[in-house]
Amino acid sequence: MLDIDFVRAQFPAFSEPSLKGRAFFENAGGSYPCRQVTERLDRFYRSRKVQPYYGFEASKLGGEEMDEARSGLSAMLGVDASELSFGPSTTQNTYVLSQAFRQMLEVGDAIIVTNQDHEANSGPWRRLADAGIEIREWCVDPDSGSLEIEALEQLLDQRVKLVCFPHCSNIVAEINPVQTITQLIREAGAVSCVDGVSYAPHGLPNVCDLGADIYLFSTYKTYGPHQGVMVVREPLAQRLPNQGHYFNGGDLTKKFTPAGPDHAQIAACAGISDYLNSIAAHHGCDAQSPHAKAQFVHDLFRAHERELLQPLLDYVMSKDKLRLLGPCDAEHRAPTVAVALSVPGQQAAAELALHGIMAGDGDFYGGRIIEAMGERPEHGLLRLSFVHYTSENEITQLLRALDAVL
Structure with a gap:
């Protein structure tokens, strides 16, 4: 207990x-x-608030702490560190992704969105209709608020390239069967974008096991500072056009970050992993991974x-x-x-x-x-x-x- x-x-x-x-x-x-986050944030602002990744000590320590945040969270999520990016919010991350897809998709391609979603995982995708992308809506049952698998099956065909849906809604809160849904999407030849903002605060999932091509959540809802976390699995990340500076296109951690990151808040996110590790240790968890x-x-x-x-x-x-x-x-x-x-x-x-x-x-x-x-x-x-x-x-x-x- x-x-x-x-x-x-x-x-x-x-x-x-x-x-x-x-x-x-x-x-x-x-x-x-959690205190692990606030202590790291306080320390960063007191002793490491310099441009990171230079050769002097404060700069090296700041960069190392930022790297620690990425490696710690990605390991807990079951993905490679290169597949995890930070951004100012999940809404902003989703908007950047939508612009990458806008460049990659062709007129007549289709995206499926739901009316169960927070607007952050719906609105940016719906706007792609202006570029000739067909937007199909996976609608909830009006009585239960549930997303029915059969309704998704009727929307899927060879024109669908992307399906966006929530791990759970921030209103009806039903936990959707993500593994079943992502497998269905994959079999249809499309990729999946899962909004995990409302689920991740209740325990970080294994993104690899979920089968999601994109998984999004916000660290200010998982006991940390105001940042958005974006996991884009490598095969998809390599295909998507660069949204960052032209010289960062080869770095997956920077490819979907047009603006400079908030160094202090990213570093503080390492405290989330610290906290979860402390919970595991206190409760006698002997797992190694x-x-x-x-x-x-x-x-x-x-x-x-x-x-x-x-x-x-x-x-x-x-x-x-x-x-x-x-x-x-x-x-x-x-x-x-x-x-x-x-x-x-x-x-x-x-x-x-x-x-x-x-x-x-x-x-x-x-x-x-x-x-x-x-x-x-x-x-x-x-x-x-x-x-x-x-x-x-x-x-x-x-x-x-x-x-x-x-």
Whole structure:
């Protein structure tokens, strides 16, 4: 079982006086950073904030720490370090990728997108219609919010070159069967782009096992600084046109980074690996490979989250005033619970704040899925989301606050 006291001791926010008594339930918008990250960021700004990769000591140490971030995360994800790039955000990374595909695709080629996605993995691809690319929409079931495999099969043909879909939605939160979907895409002769932003905070996946050609996530949702991580598997990365400076085209880690990177934030991302390794060690993991350690931690996180999530789902399902979007079974969803109410989501979140609950409200860049399920994005949902560092006491606090507000 996850040692929640050890976990929370790794996060400075839980000893911050201004946050005492407040339970954080908007983790889907961004998690607390772990101390391993904040310590690295502080050290970099104090002693290594120089141009990296030169011959003097501060510069060498800064470059080495940036390399450590890339090698540590890529090893846990089960990919080569050359296949991982950093960017300012996942939205920006996706836009850069879309421009690379725009150069590679031909008029009449097709891309499949979903209406379950965050707009970051939908909008940039839809804009390629302006270049003569056909955009096909894989639509959710309007009652469940699920993406059905049969619906994808009907859209696939020899003209489809790319399929973009989420590992899980930031609203319905259903965990999609990525391996099944990527195999189907591969058999159709297309490549896959998986948005993992809403899944990665609950345990880093093995991208190789998933079969994804592209996997995207954000480190500010995985206990780190505001960066986007982009994995592009080498065969595809070699085919795509260079989007960086002309002299960087031969370096896969720079090929999809048009602007200069944020050295300090990239270096701080090494703290994410430090944190996950510390969790594995504390809980007695004897695995040697980084991705095996990551899988061990993933399973720890998911077990803890499922245990806390099911009572919240049961509570929401028992209330006539609330409509749960997505599965009611904790086994099949991430701990992101979006609900529709008769009152605007903003009003409900403001009332919960009076009871020490920090929750989100709005459309969360998911207006397409909200409309598809018959709700109004402008009315706003209430979103209650957590990660592994959330405690059972905080769930109890949330349920009592919901009782008071409802």
